[in-house]
Amino acid sequence: MAQPPDKHPDFTADGAILVFDKLCKNYQLGAFELKVLQEIDLVIRKGDYLAVMGPSGSGKSTLLNIIGCLDRPTSGKYFLGGQDVSLLEDNDLSAIRGRHVGFVFQSFNLISQLNIIENIEIPMFYQGFSEHQSSARAQELAELVGLGDRTRHRPSELSGGQQQRVAIARALANDPLIVLADEPTGNLDSQSGKEILALLDNLCERGKTLIVITHDENIAHHAQRQIRLLDGRIEKEWYNR
Amino acid sequence: MKLGIKSLWLHRLRSTLTALGIIFGVSSVIAMLAIGEGASRTAMEQIARLGSLNIIVKTVQPPEDQQATGQQQSLQEYGLTYKDAERFRNSIPDAEVIVPIRRVAQQAWYRNRKVPIEVIGTVPWHLETSPIRLILGRFLTSADLDYKQDICVIDGGIVERLFALDDPIGQYVKIASDYYTVVGIVSSQPSTAASNQQEKQETDSSKAKAGANAGNIYIPLTTVKNRFGEMSMQISGSTGRKIEKVELQEIIVKVTNVDLVLPTRDILATLLERFHKKNDYQIIVPLELLQQAKRTQRIFSIVLGSIAAISLLVGGIGIMNIMLATVSERTREIGIRRALGARKKDIIFQFLSETLLLTFAGGALGIVLGCTIPFFVTHFGKMPTVITGTSLLLSFGISGAVGIIFGLYPAYRAANMDPIESLRHE
Numbered sequence: 001m002a003q004p005p006d007k008h009p010d011f012t013a014d015g016a017i018l019v020f021d022k023l024c025k026n027y028q029l030g031a032f033e034l035k036v037l038q039e040i041d042l043v044i045r046k047g048d049y050l051a052v053m054g055p056s057g058s059g060k061s062t063l064l065n066i067i068g069c070l071d072r073p074t075s076g077k078y079f080l081g082g083q084d085v086s087l088l089e090d091n092d093l094s095a096i097r098g099r100h101v102g103f104v105f106q107s108f109n110l111i112s113q114l115n116i117i118e119n120i121e122i123p124m125f126y127q128g129f130s131e132h133q134s135s136a137r138a139q140e141l142a143e144l145v146g147l148g149d150r151t152r153h154r155p156s157e158l159s160g161g162q163q164q165r166v167a168i169a170r171a172l173a174n175d176p177l178i179v180l181a182d183e184p185t186g187n188l189d190s191q192s193g194k195e196i197l198a199l200l201d202n203l204c205e206r207g208k209t210l211i212v213i214t215h216d217e218n219i220a221h222h223a224q225r226q227i228r229l230l231d232g233r234i235e236k237e238w239y240n241r
Numbered sequence: 242m243k244l245g246i247k248s249l250w251l252h253r254l255r256s257t258l259t260a261l262g263i264i265f266g267v268s269s270v271i272a273m274l275a276i277g278e279g280a281s282r283t284a285m286e287q288i289a290r291l292g293s294l295n296i297i298v299k300t301v302q303p304p305e306d307q308q309a310t311g312q313q314q315s316l317q318e319y320g321l322t323y324k325d326a327e328r329f330r331n332s333i334p335d336a337e338v339i340v341p342i343r344r345v346a347q348q349a350w351y352r353n354r355k356v357p358i359e360v361i362g363t364v365p366w367h368l369e370t371s372p373i374r375l376i377l378g379r380f381l382t383s384a385d386l387d388y389k390q391d392i393c394v395i396d397g398g399i400v401e402r403l404f405a406l407d408d409p410i411g412q413y414v415k416i417a418s419d420y421y422t423v424v425g426i427v428s429s430q431p432s433t434a435a436s437n438q439q440e441k442q443e444t445d446s447s448k449a450k451a452g453a454n455a456g457n458i459y460i461p462l463t464t465v466k467n468r469f470g471e472m473s474m475q476i477s478g479s480t481g482r483k484i485e486k487v488e489l490q491e492i493i494v495k496v497t498n499v500d501l502v503l504p505t506r507d508i509l510a511t512l513l514e515r516f517h518k519k520n521d522y523q524i525i526v527p528l529e530l531l532q533q534a535k536r537t538q539r540i541f542s543i544v545l546g547s548i549a550a551i552s553l554l555v556g557g558i559g560i561m562n563i564m565l566a567t568v569s570e571r572t573r574e575i576g577i578r579r580a581l582g583a584r585k586k587d588i589i590f591q592f593l594s595e596t597l598l599l600t601f602a603g604g605a606l607g608i609v610l611g612c613t614i615p616f617f618v619t620h621f622g623k624m625p626t627v628i629t630g631t632s633l634l635l636s637f638g639i640s641g642a643v644g645i646i647f648g649l650y651p652a653y654r655a656a657n658m659d660p661i662e663s664l665r666h667e
Contacts, residue, residue: 070580070660091584098582109577109664113247126582170581 016079017177017209018044018067023076023086025062025232036062038232039076044178044211049204051220052213054229061182063229064213068180069097081177098126102171104181108163110155116142116166117151123173134173141169145199161192168199172208179203181212185219197222245595252567259563260603262556263640267607268614269552270636271628273545275615279626281538288534290372291527294337296494296506298325300487303519319521320487328512329494335501338366342491343462345469349455350415351403356455358399360416362465370493371430378410378425381461389463393421397429398456414458419468421460429456502528550639556603557643564596564651575655576663585656592655596648597641604640608633 025037036059044050054060065071066078069085072093078086081100085093102123103109110119117138124134142151145165147158155163164184171179181200185193201222204210212223220226221240228236249256291297300320326341333339343362348355361367365381368374373396380394393414400409413420471486496505506526513522568575575588583591615626 065661068580070664091586094579094582094584094587097580103580105664109573109580111574111577113251122578123581126578126584126587174582 015045015047016043017046017048017081018042019077019079021077021079023066023073023078025059025066025071026074036232037066037073040232040234042227042234044209046209047204047207048225049200049210049223050212051223051226052211052229053215053217053220053226054235055215058229059232060213060215060229064180064182064211067178067211068101068103069093094126098123099174100177102174102176102179104164104167104171104179104184106183106186108155108160108167108187110163110166110170112155115152115154116147116158119155119166120170120173123170127174137173138169141172142166144172145169159192160188161195164188164192164196165199168196168203172203178209178211181210183214183216184212185214185216193219245591245598248567248571249595249598255563256599259560260599260606262559263553263600263603263643264556264607264610266549266553266556266643267604267636267640268609268611270546270549270639271608271611271632272614272618272626273549274542274632274635275611275626275628276618276624277538277542277545278629278632279615279619279624280541281534282627283625284534284538285531288527288531291525291530292370292372292493292495293528293531294495294497294499294502295370295527296496296502296509297525297527298492298494298509298513299523299525300490301521301523303521316484316486318486319519321489321492321522323488325513325516326489326492328516329492329509332512333494333496333505333508335496335498335505337495337497338369338493340364340367340370340493340495341462341489342367342493343465343469343488344490345465346454347416347469349399349403349458351412354403356399356402358416358455359457360465360469361457361459362462362469363459364462367459368427370495373427373430376426376428378423380425380427381459385461386463389467390461391419391421391464392424392461394425394427394459395423396427396456396458399458400426402455416458416460417468421458427459499528502526553636553639553643557600557647560596560599560643561647561651564592564648565654567595568592568651568655571655572658572663572666575658576660576666579658579660580664588656589649589652592652593645593648596652597644600640600644600648601637604637607640608636611636 020040020042023037023040023042024035027034027036040063052060052063062071066073069080069088070093072088073086076086077084080096083096085096088096111122114122117135120138120141121131121134124137129137139148139151142148145168147162147165147169150158150162155166158166164187168179168184171181179200184200185196188196197219200210200212204224210223212219214220223240225239226237227234298321302317303319321341323341326339329336329339340363345360345362347358347360349358363381364386365383368380376397378394381392384390385392393416395403395409395414403409403414404412409423409426412423414423415421471488472484494505494509496502503526506524506529510524513524578588578591612628615628618624619626
């Protein structure tokens with residue numbers, strides 16, 4: 001088990017980026033209260049590569065939503081980058097999402113009307129970057145994921161693997177604290193999947209903090225650290241290497 | 242913003258159809274107001290020609306006399322008199338001029354040509370109360386009046402019909418059995434609203450017929466009184482003859498200042514009421530007509546404007562409808578943007594700017610169309626139109642307001658969608 005954090009965790013000292021303190025999430029279904037996450041304690045440090053596993057209904061998606069600041073916990077605390085985000089308003093949550101979280105989705109979720117560069121620019125646009133700055137950085141990122149020569153193409157003109165690479169570039173746009181990937185290879189053939197996983201490994205080597213949510217053991221093996229959720233609790237946690 | 246243009250461009254047909262509502266709305270506002278304004282200006286001009294400082298008292302046939310025409314023969318005496326004019330002169334100090342007018346329908350001869358005309362017996366200061374202007378020679382003088390000179394001033398219409406090539410000045414025109422020397426030429430009487438219609442009817446039915454009046458011939462009032470007298474005879478079919486005695490057809494009183502028009506009208510009315518037993522006169526106050534016309538035109542404009550505004554409203558509802566459809570179609574995109582850091586107000590701004598772009602583009606096209614429609618109306622419908630800057634600003638403002646009002650709700654709905662739900666949306 002991860003060490004339970006102190007009341008006032010010193011993030012800079014132990015390098016913790018993300019801390020869950022007895023985090024719970026309940027959904028009210030009529031009179032019945034569904035406990036999706038129960039007292040989750042979790043600490044993620046800079047450079048961690050964490051895989052979250054679990055059968056469907058175990059609370060993976062809810063955990064992802066909370067980590068990604070799309071949802072708020074019912075109780076408990078969530079510190080991201082030293083800031084308690086469990087009580088923030090929608091406006092501040094949006095800002096945190098844009099600044100500190102990079103999403104990679106199973107179905108890529110690129111905007112089809114925009115070309116590659118413009119898709120990568122979106123998170124920077126909402127952070128108020130100038131067009132000049134953001135297009136230069138978008139070009140850089142496109143090159144990083146190996147698509148520097150296809151920047152004017154539309155997502156529909158790319159293969160699935162290429163689209164996912166664009167999505168990863170977009171997730172990196174604001175140099176976020178964590179990159180959050182939800183089944184990143186779920187819609188890809190095995191070859192493209194391997195390439196994406198290699199790209200994620202590469203990011204990890206560059207010091208990025210990654211959280212991958214998956215039900216695929218093979219993908220989970222890429223991570224240094226795995227947790228397994230069952231019925232809203234962390235059932236098991238171990239390190240791969 | 243760039244994205245807005247892009248997504249509108251992507252749905253060209255839909256955007257065009259949506260903007261069409263605004264285009265028609267805006268153009269109908271402009272066109273309606275232009276037509277209304279044009280009609281109003283024409284009416285104003287026509288009334289203004291009567292002279293806003295003038296009070297016109299006219300002789301009318303009293304209604305009881307009309308009934309009495311059943312008798313075999315009757316002498317009817319009615320209308321304004323020289324005494325009335327005298328009384329006006331004595332009791333209205335604010336009058337600048339008082340112009341008594343006697344009209345006689347006659348025929349004028351020059352050489353072998355003959356045209357129907359109207360003889361207007363008047364005074365030298367007639368020009369002060371009338372829009373007609375002296376073109377050539379001189380108008381009547383006090384001496385002409387005093388010595389009952391056989392001279393006349395003719396207007397442009399008569400010059401055209403009688404003197405094709407000759408210089409009319411110094412020539413003799415024969416009216417009834419007497420000859421009159423032409424001493425001057427004035428412009429034709431501009432048509433007023435009423436006479437305009439009459440003229441139109443006449444030209445429609447019998448332009449070539451001799452019934453059409455070629456113009457006016459101005460002769461000193463005293464001369465007219467001498468030559469033509471005050472009697473006129475009408476033979477009215479089976480019922481027999483009718484003889485009328487009318488001294489003056491019209492007295493025009495011009496006051497010095499606009500504020501005096503209505504009080505003077507009241508004085509005139511009192512005076513006439515006291516000395517006329519029969520209701521044989523009519524007081525026309527152009528100023529009053531002007532004000533009345535303005536009121537009518539305002540109502541007219543409001544009605545036209547509201548019709549146009551309703552079409553704009555319909556256009557706006559169309560836009561809202563489309564934007565709501567767009568929002569639900571782009572639910573996933575909204576979810577993605579929210580996940581990538583877009584705040585609610587960013588989403589609102591995105592959709593609102595798209596709506597505004599649509600309405601302003603529609604508004605601009607509508608203005609172009611709206612300026613073209615009045616042109617065609619004027620060209621083919623022979624109706625005057627005036628496009629005012631206010632109507633352009635108004636319709637542009639309205640299209641902006643429509644964009645905001647009808648864009649706000651769809652944008653608000655887009656912003657308030659749950660990002661988790663919308664990411665899952667297919």
